Amino acid sequence: MAALFALLSISIFLGAKSATFRVTNNCQYTTWPGMLSNAGVAPLATTGFQLQPGETRAIDVPPSWSGRVWARSLCTSDPTSGRFSCATGDCGSGAIECGGGGAAPPVTLVEFTLNGAGNNDFYDVSLVDGYNIPLVVFPQGGSGPNCVPTGCVAELNEQCPEGLKVVSGRQTVACKSACEAFNDPKYCCSGAYGNPNTCRPTSYSQFFKNACPRAYSYAYDDATSTFTCAAGKAEYLLSFCPSTSSLRQSSENNPQAAGVPLINYTMTFSGNGYSTHYLPSYPFNIFFSLALSWLSTFL
Numbered sequence: 001m002a003a004l005f006a007l008l009s010i011s012i013f014l015g016a017k018s019a020t021f022r023v024t025n026n027c028q029y030t031t032w033p034g035m036l037s038n039a040g041v042a043p044l045a046t047t048g049f050q051l052q053p054g055e056t057r058a059i060d061v062p063p064s065w066s067g068r069v070w071a072r073s074l075c076t077s078d079p080t081s082g083r084f085s086c087a088t089g090d091c092g093s094g095a096i097e098c099g100g101g102g103a104a105p106p107v108t109l110v111e112f113t114l115n116g117a118g119n120n121d122f123y124d125v126s127l128v129d130g131y132n133i134p135l136v137v138f139p140q141g142g143s144g145p146n147c148v149p150t151g152c153v154a155e156l157n158e159q160c161p162e163g164l165k166v167v168s169g170r171q172t173v174a175c176k177s178a179c180e181a182f183n184d185p186k187y188c189c190s191g192a193y194g195n196p197n198t199c200r201p202t203s204y205s206q207f208f209k210n211a212c213p214r215a216y217s218y219a220y221d222d223a224t225s226t227f228t229c230a231a232g233k234a235e236y237l238l239s240f241c242p243s244t245s246s247l248r249q250s251s252e253n254n255p256q257a258a259g260v261p262l263i264n265y266t267m268t269f270s271g272n273g274y275s276t277h278y279l280p281s282y283p284f285n286i287f288f289s290l291a292l293s294w295l296s297t298f299l
Helices: 002-015 176-181 203-211 242-255 283-299
Strands: 020-025 032-037 056-061 066-077 083-089 111-116 120-126 135-140 150-152 165-168 171-177 226-230 236-238 267-269 274-278
Touching: 020 066, 083 171, 120 135, 120 150, 135 226
Parallel strands: 020 236
Antiparallel strands: 020 056, 032 066, 066 083, 066 111, 111 120, 120 226, 135 150, 135 236, 165 171, 267 274
């Protein structure tokens, strides 16, 4: 009986296909991805690492893993204590490995629940905790009508409303959520605003939503912000500062695009007495080339 149980256990283990996250840094600067498992879920083999510009690292993930991934930026080690810290996305561990520490906001997050309800992988990119770096998730080889890229392509730090900016020196390095900036229940979806009927989009959440239509902009922004692929079928490419070539390839592989654009090429923020207009941070020749060649398909 014990031998039979062992064989069954091995068969189940071998039949459970792990997922792979391929984390790519397309930024022109070094990033330090962090990874945090949800409560009750075992930590991954790595919880933090360094990625030079252009570098990719593959991470094997258990088939039923759930948790979040983000990028830290502007990181240094104290020359005296050796303590490691980051200007954005710091996890408080004092080391490159986060070891169970979560990201300090503001930070762009990607959230996964693998092998969830209906044998689906669920994933989203969230700006509920603010924004620090452009991030897009590209499912590779997955299936399902909602198995499409999601994320935030836009460079929002310089477009960030004044009350939300995080400044280091003369540079805006991150953009807070209104909840973090003002600690107001109507922005935090807490207290009397703790349900989808009373917590509604605000001008601040709309700033994020207009720029990044598929990303979560506030706590109850579920309808256009959660995506699924059949469990065990997809690998996931997590791209920081995604390249124009990766976006073009994505548009060709996913023409349906779930009815919601990944990029909004005109964004207006109206609030607190001013407006700002957004175009992606690509050279204009690239922008118009992309617009002419694949925008109609991509949208």
